Amino acid sequence: MATHVLIIGGGIAGLNAAKSLGDAAGITVTIVDRQNHHLFQPLLYQVAMAGLSPADIAAPIRSILSGFSNIHVLQGEARSIKLDCACVEFDFGVLHYDYLVIACGATHSYFGHAEWEEFAPGLKTVAQATEIRRRVLAAFEQAERIEEPDEQKKYLTFVIVGGGPTGVELAGAIGEMSRYTLARDFRRINPRLTRVILVEAGPRILPMFSEEQAGRAARDLEKLGVQIWTSSIVTNVDANGVEMGDERIQTATALWAAGTEASEIGRSNGMPVDGRGRVIVEPDLSIADHSNVFVAGDQACFTHQTDRPLQGTAPVALQQGRFIGKTIVQELSGKPRTQFQFFDKGQMATIGRSRAIVEIGRFKFAGWFAWVTWLIVHIYYLTGFKNRFFVVLQWAWSYMTFRRGARLIVEKEWRMNQLESEEMLVDTTDDMPR
Incomplete structure (x- = not known):
């Protein structure tokens, strides 16, 4: 057997x-x-920031393993x-x-405050990525139709909690998108005035990197208009803002990347x-x-x-x-077990267009060459030729035009006639025998 x-x-x-x-x-x-699909999570933030579509970084598990006759896939x-x-x-x-x-x-860990997830979604699944994309893009749309300055400012303020690679990548992507992509598309607001605030509980962002590289990343973020608040522990998150002790940031969009x-x-x-x-x-x-x-x-x-x-x-x-x-x-086959040994190939993080940091042992570099290295590595690890091909095309197009091709606000509600359906349900319920 x-x-x-x-x-x-x-x-x-x-x-x-x-x-x-x-x-x-x-x-x-x-x-x-x-799920029925395998997801390449390192590029999930690109889906959240409208740089890629979900299908670019995901593939059906059945399709990936279809060439192996001894493997069965179940959802x-x-x-x-x-x-x-x-x-x-x-x-x-x-x-x-x-x-x-x-x-x-x-x-994601909300450190004993699971209720914060409703107001500050994390980024682990396609559903979370598309929800973040919806909230970010909808915030600009909401600001476009608001005339009251303070309320408009709230919708043009984005708070990312957590200064690790995911938080840094999200903050950089929002800063870049607001200044280069959306600035040409709105008339009543100026997306270049968007506030992006990266909140980190520790003394600096990217603690897993060297202090030199983390400092370079911080400077690159600041060039994109990102404000970095270090040594700031979040004490509350609600629908209208984020609190750090006595400090409160009014925002309609908070994102969680803290643990x-x-x-x-x-x-x-x-x-x-x-x-x-x-x-x-x-x-x-x-x-x-x-x-x-x-x-x-x-x-x-x-x-x-x-x-x-x-x-x-x-x-x-x-x-x-x-x-x-x-x-x-x-x-x-009768051979003894060995101990697992991890071969560390280094670590990297991207901050935005032509900006990244890379550490491979004692070898450290940043800037455009690091960004190209980041692109090559992530394309290599993507599953399937089709995904690699279309991601390369999408990135090339975005690089040349400053455009993002997946800027779709997809609502959660799928029914076209929700009100009528609810009324019919009530009427039917009333007619049921008791």
């Missing part, structure tokens, strides 16, 4: 684990994800993991496994976790007392290489996914 490997999560870690097991003799693979959500009986309960039923790979990713926490599935099923909910793993990425269960990506707390948890980045997830797949294949 074939060995069954069950993978929960079709992100970078789960997808690469599946690919490493593709067409392996004597192995069948089932990969389950809540569903994991409810609970029963380690003792080697099975997982999903919303569609129960699946048993010989090996289990948990790669459910992470969500993450791992999926609840690890903590809720009794696995050992750290303070951010990440499952504590062994040197081979398995969990204690269950060597056939692996955890990878944002959900794993791996400290065996640097005494500190590896960052939740795409390279970490990719290498861990591939390692787990190869480990399973080698073990089934």
Whole structure:
């Protein structure tokens, strides 16, 4: 009987684990994800800022894995993991496994204030990206039709909470879009006067980069009109503003990029976790007392290489996914397990057009060359030739024209006749026998 490997999560870690097991003799693979598509999250901010469309950075999981006859793809959500009986309960039923790979990713952390999410959405999914795009673009439209100066100023003020790479990229993109793209399209307002405020609780932005590189990024942001508020801890977020102690910024659009926490599935099923909910793993990425269960990506707390948890980045997830797949294949062929070793290829962040910072070991550079490096690396890691081709075309067009091709405000409500439908529902309800 074939060995069954069950993978929960079709992100970078789960997808690469599946690919490493593709067409392996004597192995069948089932990969389950809540969505039907794989999303390249490092470029998600470009969807939120109308630079790319969702289809440019996402592809159906079935399509990606269709070339492997031993891989089955299912859409569903994991409810609970029963380690003792080697099975997982999903919303569609129960699946048993010989090996289990948990790669459910992470969500945003509001540090005990989940109610803030309504007013300051995070950026982890396509739905969140399109909602951020809707809020940002709608704010300019709202300001265009308002005459009262203070109210208009509120809609032309954007607050991004969190000075990590995502927050920096969002702030830079809004600053760039308001000054170069939207400035030509509005008549009653001047988008160049838009206030973009980046709020960071720590002493400086981009703490994972060197102080020199973070300073360069801060200067590039300021050239785009972004104000940086460091050592500012957010104490409240509501529909009309963001508070930092006694300070309050009136804004209609706040965005959250301040922290993450791992999926609840690890903590809720009794696995050992750290303070951010990440499952504590062994040197081979398995969990204690269950060597056939692996955890990878944002959900794993791996400290065996640097005494500190590896960052939740795409390279970490990719290498861990591939390692787990190869480990399973080698073990089934009688070879001993080895310890996971992460090869750090460096880190990078983009601030806007022709502006980026790159660190590869001791080698650091910034500016236009760093920006081109950022483009090449992200295009390389995109899934599929079609996505790479269209992203290159879109970026080239945007670079030459300063235009953004995905500036669509998509409302949540899909019914054309909502009022009539609700009235019919009421009338029908009234006629029902009691």
